[in-house]
Amino acid sequence: MSRAATSPRGDRRERTLITPEGLALPITMAPRMARAGALMIDVIIILSGLTAFQLLIWWIAGGVLGGTSLDPDRMSQGVLEFLGIVMALFVFCIWYGYFLVQELGPRGATLGKRIVGIRIAARSSARLTPEAVIARNLLRDIEIFYPVVALLVLTMLAQSGQDIGMLGWVLTGWFALFLLFPFFNRDGLRAGDVVAGTWVVERPRARLAAVLSAQGAAAARGTSALTGVRYDFGESALSVYGEKELQTLERMLRDSPPEALQAVHATICRKIGWDPGAGDERAFLEAFYAQLRAKLEGDMRFGKRKADKFS
Amino acid sequence: MKAPVISSWFGRGQVEAPPDITSAALRSDRFRLEREGDWKRLEAIIVRMEKGGLRRIADDDLIALPALYRTAASSLSVARETSLDAATLAYLEALVQRAWFQVYGPRQGFVRWLRGFLLGGWSRAVRELWLDIGIALFVMVAGAVAGWLLVAQDEAWYYRLFPAGAGDPRVPGASREQLLATLANEESAAGLAGFAAQLFSNNSAVCILAFALGFAFGIPSLLLLVHNLALLGALLWLFDTQGLVVELAAWLSVHGTTELFGILLSGAAGLHIGRSMAFPGQLPVLDAAAAAGRRAAVVMVGVVIMMVVAALLEAFPRQLVEATSGRFLIGGTMLTFWLAYFILYRPAGAAGDALALPEAG
Numbered sequence: 001m002s003r004a005a006t007s008p009r010g011d012r013r014e015r016t017l018i019t020p021e022g023l024a025l026p027i028t029m030a031p032r033m034a035r036a037g038a039l040m041i042d043v044i045i046i047l048s049g050l051t052a053f054q055l056l057i058w059w060i061a062g063g064v065l066g067g068t069s070l071d072p073d074r075m076s077q078g079v080l081e082f083l084g085i086v087m088a089l090f091v092f093c094i095w096y097g098y099f100l101v102q103e104l105g106p107r108g109a110t111l112g113k114r115i116v117g118i119r120i121a122a123r124s125s126a127r128l129t130p131e132a133v134i135a136r137n138l139l140r141d142i143e144i145f146y147p148v149v150a151l152l153v154l155t156m157l158a159q160s161g162q163d164i165g166m167l168g169w170v171l172t173g174w175f176a177l178f179l180l181f182p183f184f185n186r187d188g189l190r191a192g193d194v195v196a197g198t199w200v201v202e203r204p205r206a207r208l209a210a211v212l213s214a215q216g217a218a219a220a221r222g223t224s225a226l227t228g229v230r231y232d233f234g235e236s237a238l239s240v241y242g243e244k245e246l247q248t249l250e251r252m253l254r255d256s257p258p259e260a261l262q263a264v265h266a267t268i269c270r271k272i273g274w275d276p277g278a279g280d281e282r283a284f285l286e287a288f289y290a291q292l293r294a295k296l297e298g299d300m301r302f303g304k305r306k307a308d309k310f311s
Numbered sequence: 312m313k314a315p316v317i318s319s320w321f322g323r324g325q326v327e328a329p330p331d332i333t334s335a336a337l338r339s340d341r342f343r344l345e346r347e348g349d350w351k352r353l354e355a356i357i358v359r360m361e362k363g364g365l366r367r368i369a370d371d372d373l374i375a376l377p378a379l380y381r382t383a384a385s386s387l388s389v390a391r392e393t394s395l396d397a398a399t400l401a402y403l404e405a406l407v408q409r410a411w412f413q414v415y416g417p418r419q420g421f422v423r424w425l426r427g428f429l430l431g432g433w434s435r436a437v438r439e440l441w442l443d444i445g446i447a448l449f450v451m452v453a454g455a456v457a458g459w460l461l462v463a464q465d466e467a468w469y470y471r472l473f474p475a476g477a478g479d480p481r482v483p484g485a486s487r488e489q490l491l492a493t494l495a496n497e498e499s500a501a502g503l504a505g506f507a508a509q510l511f512s513n514n515s516a517v518c519i520l521a522f523a524l525g526f527a528f529g530i531p532s533l534l535l536l537v538h539n540l541a542l543l544g545a546l547l548w549l550f551d552t553q554g555l556v557v558e559l560a561a562w563l564s565v566h567g568t569t570e571l572f573g574i575l576l577s578g579a580a581g582l583h584i585g586r587s588m589a590f591p592g593q594l595p596v597l598d599a600a601a602a603a604g605r606r607a608a609v610v611m612v613g614v615v616i617m618m619v620v621a622a623l624l625e626a627f628p629r630q631l632v633e634a635t636s637g638r639f640l641i642g643g644t645m646l647t648f649w650l651a652y653f654i655l656y657r658p659a660g661a662a663g664d665a666l667a668l669p670e671a672g
Contacts, residue, residue: 017408020415023384025408088512106361106416119412123601127415130424132601135608142523189597191526195584196608197601204405208351209398211344213337221336247397254398290336293395297339300393 015187017125028202030118032188035200039144041112046098053090057083099137104130109203119203123187132196139192147175209254213290217283222291224283231287237272238295244308246296249289253282261285339394346386353379354406360413380410428612431658436609438653443579443586447536451575454537458544472545481546487553494555494562511622514570518577518614522584522607529585536578561635564642566625572649573617580607580614620645 013029064079102110108128109119120136122128154168182188187199217224222231252264261281268288269276296306356372356379387403394400437444461468466483473481481493517539524531543563550559584603591599628641 017411019384019407019411021381021384023388023407025411026404027408092512092515106413108412108416121412124598129605131605131608134612135604138519138608138611139523139526141519142526146520194597194600195526195604197598197605204408206398206402206405208347208402211340212396213340214344243395246395250397293339294337296395297337297393300395 012186019125027121029188030116030200030202032182034116034118034202035113035182035188038110038112038116038118041115042098042110045111046094049094050091054087057087096137099140100133103133103137113200114203117203117205118200120198121201123193123197123199126197128198132198134196136192136196136198139190139195143178143181143191144175147171147178151175212250212253212286213293215286217286217290222287224280224287226283227280229280229283231284231291233272233288233291237274238292240271240309241292242306242308242311243296246289246292249285249292253285253289258282339390339396342389342393343396343399346382349379349382350386350403350406353383353410357406357409357413361409377414380407380414383407383410428609431656432609433613434653434656436606437576437613439606440576440579440583440610443583444575447533447575447579447582450533450536451540451571451578454540455544455547457537458541459548460544461541462545462548469545469549472542481549483549483552485549485553487555490550490553490555491558494558511618514573514621515615515618518573518618519611521574521577522581522611522614525581525584525607526588527585528589529582532578532581532585536574539574558635561638561642564646565628565632565638566621566642568642568646569617569624569649570621572646573614573621576610576617577614580610583607617649 011028013031015027015029017025017027019025061080061083099110103120107114107119108121113119120128120133122132150171151168154171158168178191182190187193189199193199217231223229224231249264252260256264258281262278265281265284266276268274268285299306352372352375356368356376359368383403384407387400387407390396390400390403458472462472462483469483481490517535521532521535524535547556547559550556584600584607587599587603588596594602624641624645628638632638632641
C-alpha cells in the first residue's frame with residue numbers, strides 16, 4: 001500500500017512518503033546534529049526539573065526539622081519516609097513520562113525536538129502507535145544513560161584508587177557502538193528507532209507566500225508602473241529558459257535585494273539580446289517571470305516540459 | 312536544518328486578504344486563489360489539533376477535516392501537473408504532510424490505550440511471546456541450578472556472587488538461628504513504604520535493562536537472567552545447608568512469584584527482539600525488528616506494573632506475615648492470578664482489537 005523510497009532528487013536526506021491516497025510526499029530526515037541538540041535540551045530540562053524538585057523536598061524537610069526545634073531525633077519518621085517515596089516515584093515518572101507523554105501527543109515531539117524543529121514518525125508510512133513510542137524510549141536508557149552513569153561510577157572508583165581493569169574500555173566501546181549507530185545507516189536510525197520502527201523527520205513548516213502574478217508588472221500585463229513601458233517578450237526570448245531558472249527567478253523576486261535583481265536583469269537581457277536599461281529592473285523581471293511562466297505552464301498542459309535551459 | 316522561526320511564535324493571526332481572483336494573470340494562480348481558502352482553513356484546524364488535541368475543535372471543523380485533507384491532497388496533485396509556482400507547491404507539500412500526521416496520527420490517547428492494554432492487550436502480547444518465555448524459563452532454571460552447583464562445589468563462589476556483604480549474616484557457615492532471623496518479620500510497617508519505592512525503582516531498572524539488551528541478539532538478556540538466578544541458586548544452597556530451604560522459599564514466594572515472573576517476561580521480551588533480528592523470516596530485518604519491538608514494548612509496560620505489585624508485596628506482606636503457610640498462600644495466589652490472567656483471560660471484543668498490531672510492511 002505505502003512505502004518509502006529514496007527520492008530521485010538526490011538529496012541524501014530526502015525521502016518520499018506515499019500516502020494512502022497514493023500521493024508522493026517529500027519528507028526530510030532530521031540531521032543527526034539536530035537530534036543530538038534536541039536530546040541535550042531535553043536532558044537539561046529534565047535535570048533542572050529534578051533539581052528544583054529535590055530542592056523543594058529539602059526545603060520541606062528543613063521546615064519539618066525546624067518544627068522540631070532542630071532536634072533530628074524528634075522528627076517524625078513517617079514524614080521523611082513519605083518525602084523519600086515522593087522523590088523516588090517522581091524521578092521514575094519524569095524520567096519515562098517526559099518522553100512518552102510528549103511524543104504520544106499530536107506533535108510527536110518533546111520540547112527539545114520542537115525547539116529544533118523535528119518530530120518522530122513511523123517508518124514505512126504506517127501509523128505511529130503507543131507501542132512504538134514506548135519501545136524507542138526504553139531503548140534510550142541502554143544506548144546513552146546506563147553507559148554514561150556506569151562510566152561516571154567507574155571514573156570515581158578509579159579516582160579512589162580501585163582497580164577497574166578492562167571494564168572501562170568495554171563500557172566505552174558499548175557507548176561508542178550505540179552513539180555511532182546512527183552514522184552507519186542511511187536513515188540515521190538509532191537502535192531505539194530500529195526496534196520501534198520509527199524515524200525522526202524535519203517538521204514541515206511553510207507559509208503560503210503571496211501570489212506573484214497578482215502584483216506589480218505581472219498583474220498589469222507587463223506594464224511598468226514606474227515608466228509606463230509595456231514589456232512584451234517574443235517566442236524566441238521566452239524559449240531560452242526552463243523551469244529551474246523560472247523557479248530561481250521566483251525565489252529572487254520574493255526575497256532578494258534590488259542589487260541582486262540588477263545582476264539578474266543584466267544577465268537575462270544579455271541572454272535574450274535586449275539592451276539592458278537601468279532603474280526599472282523589478283518591473284522587467286516581474287513581467288518576464290509572468291510571461292515565461294505562462295508559456296511554460298501552457299506547454300505543460302500539452303505534456304511538454306522544459307526542465308532547464310539546457311534541455 | 313531550518314533555523315527556528317521565532318517570528319512564527321509571535322506573528323500569528325496576521326492573515327492578509329487574498330488578492331482578487333480576476334487580478335491574477337495566470338491560470339495556475341487563479342486555481343490557487345480559488346482554493347486557498349480551504350487550505351487556510353485546513354491549516355488553522357491542524358494548528359489547533361497540534362496544540363491541544365481534539366477537544367478544542369468545533370464539530371463542523373472536525374467533520375470537514377477529512378474532506379479538507381483530500382482537497383489539499385488533490386490540489387497538490389493538480390498543482391504538480393499545472394503550476395510552476397515553487398512557493399505554492401512547497402506550501403502544499405508541507406500542509407498535506409502536516410495534515411497527514413494528524414489524520415493518520417495516533418488513533419487513541421494514552422488513557423484509551425491503557426484501557427485496551429489492561430483489558431486483553433497485555434495478556435495477548437504475553438501469549439504471543441510463548442516461545443521466548445519458554446526459552447527464558449529454561450535459562451532461568453538452568454541459572455538457578457548452576458548457581459547451586461557452583462557454590463556446592465566451592466564455597467568461594469558464594470563470596471564472588473555476593474561480594475563484600477559486611478555485616479550480612481547470610482554467609483556460608485552461619486548458624487541456623489542467624490539465618491532464621493533474616494527471614495523474620497518486622498515489628499511494624501514503619502520504613503517499609505520507602506523500602507517499597509526503592510525496590511520498585513531498582514527492579515524496574517533491571518527489567519528494562521534485560522529488555523533493552525535484547526537488541527544485541529538477545530544474548531545479554533539471557534546472561535542477565537542467568538546471573539540473577541545464579542544468585543538465587545546460591546542463596547537457596549546456603550539455606551539448604553541449615554535445612555531452611557522451605558522457609559526461604561516461602562519468604563521469597565510472597566513477592567518472588569510476581570517479581571521473577573516479571574523478570575522472566577522482560578528477559579523473554581528482550582529475547583523476542585533479538586531472535587527476530589537474528590531470524591527475521593520473510594520480512595526485511597528492520598521490519599521484523601520493528602514488529603517484534605512493538606509487541607515486546609506492550610509486555611514491558613506490563614512488567615513495570617508487575618514490579619509495582621512486587622515491590623508492595625515485598626515491603627508489606629512479606630515483612631508483616633511470618634507464618635510459612637501464610638507466605639506460601641500469598642505467593643501462590645499471586646502466581647495463580649498472573650497465570651490465569653495471561654493464559655485464560657481472552658476477551659473477544661473491541662477493547663482488545665484497539666491494540667491489534669498492524670502488520671509491518
